[in-house]
Amino acid sequence: MVLGGGPAGENIVDRTRAAGLTTALVESELVGGECSYWACIPSKALLRPVLARADARRVPGLAGAVGGALDAEAVFAHRDYWTGNWKDDGQIDWLDSIGAHLYRGHGRLYGTRKVAVTSPEGDHHVLTARHAVVIATGTRAVIPELPGIAGARPWTSREATSARQAPERLLIVGGSVVAAEMATAWQALGTRVTVLVRGSGLLPRMEPFAGELVAEALREAGAEIRTDVAVEAVVRDGATGPVTVVLEGGETVEGDELLMATGRAPRTDDIGLDTVGLTPGDWIGVDDSCRVPGHDWLYAVGDVNHRALLTHQGKYQARIAGAVIAARAAGEEPADTGRWGAHTATADTAALPQAVFTDPEAAAVGLSLAEAQKAGHRVRAVDYDLGKVSGAGLYADPYPGRARMVVDLDREVLLGATFVGPGAAELLHAATIAVAGEVPISRLWHAVPAFPTVSEIWLRLLEAYRG
Template sequence: MTEKLFDVVIIGGGPVGENVADRVVQGGLTAAIVEHELVGGECSYWACMPTKALLRDAAALRAARALPAAGRTVSGDLDPTAVLARRDRFAANWSDTGQVEWLNHAGINLVRGHGRITGTRTVTVTQTDGTSTTVQARHAVVIATGSSAFLPPIRGLADAAPWTSREAAAVQKIPARLAIIGGGVVGSEMATAFSALGAQVTLVSQTRLLPGVESFAGEHVTAALRAAGVSVHLDVEVTEVRGDADGVQLTLSDGATVEADEVLVATGRTPNTKDLGLDHVGLAPGDWLRVDDTLAVVDAAGDPVGDGWLYAAGDVNKRVLLTHHGKYQGRALGDAIAVRARGEQPDLGPWGRHAVTADVRAATQVIFTDPEVAAVGLSAEASAAAGKNVRIVDYDLGAVAGAALHADDYRGQARMVVDADRNVLIGFTAVGPDVAELLHAATIAIAGEVPLHRLWHAVPAYPTISEIWLRLLETDRPHWAS
């Protein structure tokens, strides 16, 4: 066994771990990443990048067909082989050579193997050949191991060789028939992608579609999927799955059956904490990690584990299960660890440099379905649950001149959630073609707590879809303009 010493040790080499390490090194410390799979993590090879590559060609084709002249120049269907080849390039053909080169350039050390906590600030890394390396941290150990697909206890499911998001993202052949269990983001996006690539898709959800966002957004996506030929079953459960040489059969709670060649399970995530040695610090393996506002791991009573040397960032702490928010946490945490190492106090006040305020006030998300969904901050439902005094302002996106020019028969909706006591935006959701580009304006308004009377002076260019801001503010103006 060999031993190595660094200022900070990060278990997990995905985007979150990379950002922690980069900020630590920029702060003058040494850092080592421990990774047993591909450097770059889930997002690079089995999630964000490859799945969006699967979706993009179909989105471009829909955009062309939404215009009369451009649509006449387009004939035929998508070539799945070409789509998959482009996907392969964005997944770097599942090679992390480029990511490792970046680590070397950034001055970040890489220790290959499976890391387990074996003592105070101590991680034992086991390589594939069985040899071990002990990695010691002077200041902190950060867990950034992310999450994996959750497989529900449906009778027969495990024996039917189901796909998870990984198999769907890395697919090499489009099945003729695909059944999807789960109507969240992964299920909805993959129903969009595989339907466009020629599969007959059946989606089964025990809730409405996209339950994490405003209900009108899910309704638009549901209608579009059905119009595209997807069979959508809502408010029903899968009670049994049977697999054989001819494919799989799903039995639903309403008595219906679904025949498919493959079944994709998209029913949530589970933390990658089962084999990290958490028992050495008094925590239960397999649980989500509780953290305080500094991202220090805490026990059930809210007290820091040990003397506060253990941190968790990204999916594994369950604050926001989105890559960009995990990276945001990683940047703040890496900077804070470097500040503490210098004997200084981090800035953890509201919107402070080392705080992760956006996780609770301005979490952002784009769902790349047809149509797109863009959301930031609180929904109407979440606002009500939090007991906030709010105004809900809705507007038909299709009535905006820029949207009508963007695509014939443009359909969509936008919503502002306004804090009625302060007249500032605390939530925004839009659904419609290409609404993702509206999102950052809303994010800035929420993070900057821009009063509506000042936001009124942010004049949107005409004719663009961004004119929705003028229409929303006009609708709400009687409440804040004298």
């Protein structure tokens, strides 16, 4: 039994069906979840033409040919295509093809191994799992409780990725990935963007230079980025009038729409956690096999367990949990539970990759320098200007970017790597392999990057490390 049909839930269904188990999926909205309709897919569909145009404008001989505005209607149509026009017919066809059962409606735990489902028509079913129940209900956007916020009708990431016209002025509160990506998209679509950040900069979970380079590019594009500011209240003028944000100290900022990009909370308020001794509204703690401690039949995968709020990590956890459930269903205890075993979600903490599709792109895996130092590792950070790599200079002129690798000096392996620059997300998987594989620096010397590619950055980082 799987509660939640986003990417993590779908992967659990796929793995358990492949193992020969009968599997039921309960979904209250669209099969495919937040990622498919209101997050990863629509946001990247909006951003792809933005980044392609930015790259083209850095190529001599081509820049002048792409100087005009984006065709917003074509961009929105491209986005709509990739979301299936917010219909999940294709996902339903896939579920049918593998023989999984779909129950549309709101699902709640109903005690041990039981799930109660209330359909949109009001029908009520109580289903019993023979082996396992998996919670994959994901997260929702958090809107802070501010005076006037309800009447202001702010955007969350859902509205920001599904809007059908560009507002003249957009205020964005927050410095997260959502804030940075949506600022990039809407500024390029003709909106005047103002980003209000409580902290010192954008992308606070990455190396500081990542947020600095992204903020610099946004400012050059015309956006206003304000840091170290706090929002005290919000006021909207009438039903469709402008929105005014009141900052600490009384200063006001006005826009036509307001996007609150201020974090995520688990969708666990009304899924029956109390019926199995857990607290509604909380994140669901799990072990490294994604099983909930004290409940040998209950698992939680994806955002809801708070290990890593990323689609690809939720799918990874689902593959791990699916293998564990299949083994236990066959009467076996999972045996491959070592640090990088098939039944252990080690990558959540040791080799977590993330790509941010801003201009320039920012991509990172593993530990930042600050995180590695905090964890007690003896480390060295090696930095290099990506624009000085021949392949990067041919890719874009100028090429704004920087790279860093964090080396464990005791073992001489990589603990983390960060790349910022046009197309830098495509450098990420090589770094992920190096970190997850704990490839010695001495062996990386023999992984020769093709010339002239941007991946030559690896050679430059290694040369800088050797000195």
